[in-house]
Amino acid sequence: MLDHVLIARKTGVVLWEKVWAPVKGAPVDALVHAVLLEQRLGVDVHHDGDSSVKWSVDNELDIVVIAVYQRILTLEYVDALLATVKTAFVGVLKEMPAEARDDLYPCDSFTPAYMKVHDELERRALEEKRTAKKVPRTFQQSAKFANTKQGNKESNAVGGAAAAAAR
Numbered sequence: 001m002l003d004h005v006l007i008a009r010k011t012g013v014v015l016w017e018k019v020w021a022p023v024k025g026a027p028v029d030a031l032v033h034a035v036l037l038e039q040r041l042g043v044d045v046h047h048d049g050d051s052s053v054k055w056s057v058d059n060e061l062d063i064v065v066i067a068v069y070q071r072i073l074t075l076e077y078v079d080a081l082l083a084t085v086k087t088a089f090v091g092v093l094k095e096m097p098a099e100a101r102d103d104l105y106p107c108d109s110f111t112p113a114y115m116k117v118h119d120e121l122e123r124r125a126l127e128e129k130r131t132a133k134k135v136p137r138t139f140q141q142s143a144k145f146a147n148t149k150q151g152n153k154e155s156n157a158v159g160g161a162a163a164a165a166a167r
Contacts, residue, residue: 001020001021001069001070001073002020002068002075002078002081002118003019003021003022003068003069003070004018004019004020004021004028004066004067004068005018005065005066005067005068005081005085005114006018006028006065006066007063007064007065007066007085007089007107007110008063008064008066009062009063009064010057010062010063010064011062015063015089015107016089016107016110016111016114018111018114023051023068024049024050024051025048025049025050025051026048028053028066028068044079049071050070050072051068051069051070052068052069052070052071052073053067053068054066054067054069054078054079054082055067055082056079056082056083056086058086061090061093063086063089063090063093065082065085065086065089067081067082075125076125076128077121077122077124077125080121081117081118081121084117084121085114085117088110088113088117089110092107092109092110092113
C-alpha cells in the first residue's frame with residue numbers, strides 16, 4: 001500500500017499530493033537532495049530508512065511524480081501508476097495557461113482522477129496476484145512419489161516418464 005503520492009515541480013513547488021499514512025523521516029526530501037539535485041535520474045528507486053521512493057520525471061513541464069511506500073513491500077503497480085498519473089496530470093497542466101501552473105496547489109480537482117487510476121491499478125494487481133497463485137502439485141508429480149514402489153515401477157515401465165524422457 002502506498003503511503004504518500006505527490007506531484008511537484010523540479011523547483012520544489014508541490015502541485016498535488018495524497019497522503020494515506022505518515023512517513024517516518026523525510027524520504028521525499030532525501031530524494032530531492034540525493035537524486036534530483038545531483039541529476040542522478042538513471043536510478044528509479046531511492047531507499048531512505050524504512051521507505052522506498054519511486055519517481056517519474058516529465059522534462060517538458062518540469063514535473064516529478066513521486067510515490068512513497070514501505071521498503072519491505074514490493075508493489076508491482078507503482079511504475080504503471082507513476083506513468084499513468086504523469087500522463088493525466090500533464091493533460092491537466094496543458095489545459096492551463098503557463099503562468100497559472102505554479103499557483104495550482106492544492107489541485108483538488110485532480111484527486112478524483114487520481115483515485116480512479118489508483119483503484120483500477122490496485123484492483124488489477126490484486127487480480128494478477130490471485131490468478132498467479134501456484135496450484136499445488138499432486139503426489140504423483142512429486143519426487144517422493146518416484147521413491148515409492150509404484151512410482152519406481154511407473155518411471156521404469158515402457159511408456160513411463162523415465163522412458164519418455166530417454167527417447
